[in-house]
Amino acid sequence: MSATTLRELGLHVTPQRLAVLEAVASHQHSTADRVLELVRANIGTISRQAVYDSLSALVDAGILRRIEPAGSPARYETRVGDNHHHVVCRTCGSLADVDCAVGDAPCLTAASDQGFIIDEAEVVYWGTCPQCAGQLQTTA
Amino acid sequence: MSATTLRELGLHVTPQRLAVLEAVASHQHSTADRVLELVRANIGTISRQAVYDSLSALVDAGILRRIEPAGSPARYETRVGDNHHHVVCRTCGSLADVDCAVGDAPCLTAASDQGFIIDEAEVVYWGTCPQCAGQLQTTA
DNA sequence: ATTTCAGACTTGATTTAGTCCAGATTTGGA
DNA sequence: TCCAAATCTGGACTAAATCAAGTCTGAAAT
Structure with a gap:
């Protein structure tokens, strides 16, 4: 293939x-x-x-x-064409896929586009991954 | 101040x-x-x-x-705490502010969060700025 | 006003991620 | 088969940012 x-x-x-x-x-x-x-x-x-x-x-x-x-x-990743997004762990930097929250084109229309012709909306979620969250609890 | x-x-x-x-x-x-x-x-x-x-x-x-x-x-920018986003021009790299499309917390809830504790959703719009769009037309 | 010292600044080397270059090699289509 | 275009190689190079070690300074306490 x-x-x-x-x-x-x-x-x-x-x-x-x-x-x-x-x-x-x-x-x-x-x-x-x-x-x-x-x-x-x-x-x-x-x-x-x-x-x-x-x-x-x-x-x-x-x-x-x-x-x-x-x-x-x-x-780099192979999953293309489905407009999914990513979560990044602030602590360890690990990264996971996240499907679109709203249908298949979330937030693609900006409130005021400043005259820009927008062709893609990229979303990055920031937070803490399950592993790091667990470790924080045990050390705290 | x-x-x-x-x-x-x-x-x-x-x-x-x-x-x-x-x-x-x-x-x-x-x-x-x-x-x-x-x-x-x-x-x-x-x-x-x-x-x-x-x-x-x-x-x-x-x-x-x-x-x-x-x-x-x-x-770097001084506008903080209002969770606005940005548009980037693919051609010249210029950057502009964009207000949130959906209320004040767009896409903050991911469909499947993979167990991550998400604290921020960052949105970057990609496209063409007015200037570059104009130049493309004249050259085409 | 002086003392004091953690925090801030300076210089200079180092790291990281990625690109550029020039020449040798390989690929796919005529 | 053969050739031009595409690709590969190794090394030098750049941009962005960080690290390290020593010096200076703002501001709290005398």
Whole structure:
């Protein structure tokens, strides 16, 4: 499936790209560095540059989504096209998916858009993950 | 007002901090680098580190808000406590304020919160600013 | 007015995340 | 098969921010 998908999008099919795709698919929300590790563990060798190039190509092609929460390096995920959002733990930085609260286009219409033509509304929820919340209680 | 505010919050009142505060107040959405320039133009000399220190102290004290849109260095603004959001232009990176679409707490309740304790919902609208939209039309 | 010291500031090195570059290699379609 | 375009490699480089160690200063207490 993956190889075919790449070819249909006019992208050359390379072992590196397939491995990058595989790494993100099996480890959602990975950073570029994590993908580098995963791919090396998988196919033995790949350059950092190739990882960045592959990730950008796949993001541009719409196969991957790049998310960049404040205070964290960019992360990548395969779930695209469904406009879901994310929760970030303030304590440990962990990240989880969250479905849209209101139908499938929450808050997409701003009250006053300042004349901007808006094409996407990105929502990031900030809080504390279950694990960190538990630890806070026990230490308190 | 500013000096008093700082003192009330238990922060030392220093010329650097006052100048940083002034710079952000008069130039909303500035980056740390821009603040550095502005303050130097104003009081003559300040270290980069002092700018970062002051900005963090003021953010921690709740006087400033830090926003970090993807692909941009951190920006600072004085408008705090009203939970407004931002529009970012994909073309030129310019940033504008946007009031909440739905009352004063849009999308704050996620559909499935994954067990996270959510304390803030941050919304970033992406699109094209009036200027860039105009230029695209003329060039097309 | 002086003393005192935690907090603030300075300089300079370091880290992190990511990009740029130039040359070698590989890919897919004619 | 063959070639131009696309991709990969390794290293140098940049931007943004942080760390470290020493010096200075605001403001509370004498």
